[in-house]
Amino acid sequence: MKQLTLVLVTLIGVLLLQAAMDLPDWSDPASPASLHLSSHYLEKGLEETGVPNIVTAVLADYRSYDTLFETVVILAAGLIVLTILRRTLRRRPKAVRPRPQRESQDIILQGAARLLVPAIQVFALYVVAHGHYSPGGGFQGGVIFGTSFILLALCYDLRVVLARFREKTVLFCCAAGVLLYAGVGALCMALGWNFLGYAALAGMLGSTEVMARSHGILAVEIGVGITVMAIMVSLYIDLASGGDLDEGL
Amino acid sequence: MDWDASLLWQFDLLLLLMAVICAIAALSLKDLISCAVIGGVYSFLLCLAWTEMLAVDVAFTEAAVGAGISTVLILGTVLHLNRRSKD
Amino acid sequence: MDELLPFIVAKYNYWAALILLLIGLYGMIAKNNLMKKVIGMTIFQTAIILFYISVGEKKGASIPIILEGHGVASSTAPVIEAVAYANPLPHVLMLTAIVVGVGTLGVALALLQKIHRVHGSIEEDDILEDLRNRPE
Numbered sequence: 497m498k499q500l501t502l503v504l505v506t507l508i509g510v511l512l513l514q515a516a517m518d519l520p521d522w523s524d525p526a527s528p529a530s531l532h533l534s535s536h537y538l539e540k541g542l543e544e545t546g547v548p549n550i551v552t553a554v555l556a557d558y559r560s561y562d563t564l565f566e567t568v569v570i571l572a573a574g575l576i577v578l579t580i581l582r583r584t585l586r587r588r589p590k591a592v593r594p595r596p597q598r599e600s601q602d603i604i605l606q607g608a609a610r611l612l613v614p615a616i617q618v619f620a621l622y623v624v625a626h627g628h629y630s631p632g633g634g635f636q637g638g639v640i641f642g643t644s645f646i647l648l649a650l651c652y653d654l655r656v657v658l659a660r661f662r663e664k665t666v667l668f669c670c671a672a673g674v675l676l677y678a679g680v681g682a683l684c685m686a687l688g689w690n691f692l693g694y695a696a697l698a699g700m701l702g703s704t705e706v707m708a709r710s711h712g713i714l715a716v717e718i719g720v721g722i723t724v725m726a727i728m729v730s731l732y733i734d735l736a737s738g739g740d741l742d743e744g745l
Numbered sequence: 746m747d748w749d750a751s752l753l754w755q756f757d758l759l760l761l762l763m764a765v766i767c768a769i770a771a772l773s774l775k776d777l778i779s780c781a782v783i784g785g786v787y788s789f790l791l792c793l794a795w796t797e798m799l800a801v802d803v804a805f806t807e808a809a810v811g812a813g814i815s816t817v818l819i820l821g822t823v824l825h826l827n828r829r830s831k832d
Numbered sequence: 833m834d835e836l837l838p839f840i841v842a843k844y845n846y847w848a849a850l851i852l853l854l855i856g857l858y859g860m861i862a863k864n865n866l867m868k869k870v871i872g873m874t875i876f877q878t879a880i881i882l883f884y885i886s887v888g889e890k891k892g893a894s895i896p897i898i899l900e901g902h903g904v905a906s907s908t909a910p911v912i913e914a915v916a917y918a919n920p921l922p923h924v925l926m927l928t929a930i931v932v933g934v935g936t937l938g939v940a941l942a943l944l945q946k947i948h949r950v951h952g953s954i955e956e957d958d959i960l961e962d963l964r965n966r967p968e
Contacts, residue, residue, distance in 0.1 A: 573935030
């Protein structure tokens with residue numbers, strides 16, 4: 497089986513190399529990928545949206561429809577894991593795994609966690625808010641915020657985190673982020689423009705159209721951040737406890 | 746711009762070579778926890794390669810997601826399964 | 833041969849992405865352990881992302897964050913040339929790809945735990961034997 501796979505994989509490699517010969521050279525400024533639409537985004541992005549980070553501008557404004565459904569995909573993945581693993585009734589006994597009993601408190605780990613977790617959370621909020629001007633944005637900030645809860649669960653116990661951030665709140669946050677994102681889009685549609693056309697908010701916020709687009713981008717990034725944070729926490733608590741939520745790693 | 750921030754091909758080659766070695770190692774080791782950790786190292790090396798290729802947002806996301814979340818999820822699952830794999 | 837050498841040197845990013853792709857594909861097909869298959873899947877996904885990102889790079893360019901937006905004072909009107917910045921479009925697509933990849937990883941690991949709960953092992957041979965022996 498393995499020899500056959502090696503032959504097959506080498507064959508596929510040769511075929512792909514044959515196709516790669518026709519592709520443009522690396523880092524060629526005149527390659528077709530860089531000519532048509534992305535030059536428009538680079539040249540007009542700042543003056544149309546007021547956001548210097550062109551990746552955030554394209555992600556949340558020019559291609560905001562894709563980002564909305566990407567957020568929905570993440571939400572769906574979290575819900576699927578919940579559906580597969582989470583049970584309240586245990587029908588067969590848990591497999592016996594030899595694990596050391598943790599009676600003592602790990603002073604170093606818990607002290608370090610207590611110092612680090614607030615800093616991580618503030619950094620995550622900074623990454624979301626400063627995504628217009630530096631690398632960052634909703635996804636990165638949301639993931640970093642989620643890892644702060646995972647750090648807490650690793651250094652203390654899963655029950656400590658669940659006492660602070662209950663499962664119902666986690667699921668509420670997952671849905672609230674997507675609701676915020678789609679809500680901004682629906683609001684733009686109700687004000688007469690296209691779905692997710694942020695220039696509609698100019699009248700409501702009392703600013704120019706360019707600044708309205710910038711604020712619309714911030715609003716949807718916050719929505720994405722909330723959903724991603726909640727889904728990361730939900731994935732961890734379901735996978736690390738095997739669906740029982742009684743003890744973690 | 747008076748500096749050329751792109752295309753240090755020696756650095757790039759080194760990073761991609763180490764990434765290939767890590768990928769081969771992650772699939773050949775018998776202990777699944779080591780596979781998870783080497784997977785985290787692989788993600789981090791790719792993050793450095795993408796920073797060198799001027800994709801800073803993508804590198805940020807890969808560092809947070811690949812080297813952080815992905816490794817923790819795989820570790821959390823492996824502790825519920827058999828830790829030793831037969832191939 | 834003399835057209836092979838410039839091919840290797842000028843397009844070596846495609847070589848790197850290709851080798852990682854083939855390693856990931858081999859892991860997904862040939863390995864018996866299901867967890868190794870999942871790790872092969874993540875290697876495959878990151879190889880694709882490497883390919884796209886390397887397509888978007890430009891020689892002598894900088895990151896796609898426009899300097900003029902930070903209040904850098906200039907006496908004349910700022911002229912933003914597209915050739916001085918890296919192509920942002922592959923970066924946007926690959927951001928989506930990375931996050932969807934972690935969602936897929938979560939679902940795959942949940943399925944793995946369920947399979948282990950039902951069959952007692954995550955090696956393909958053992959699972960097939962268990963399915964054969966099950967009185968169904």
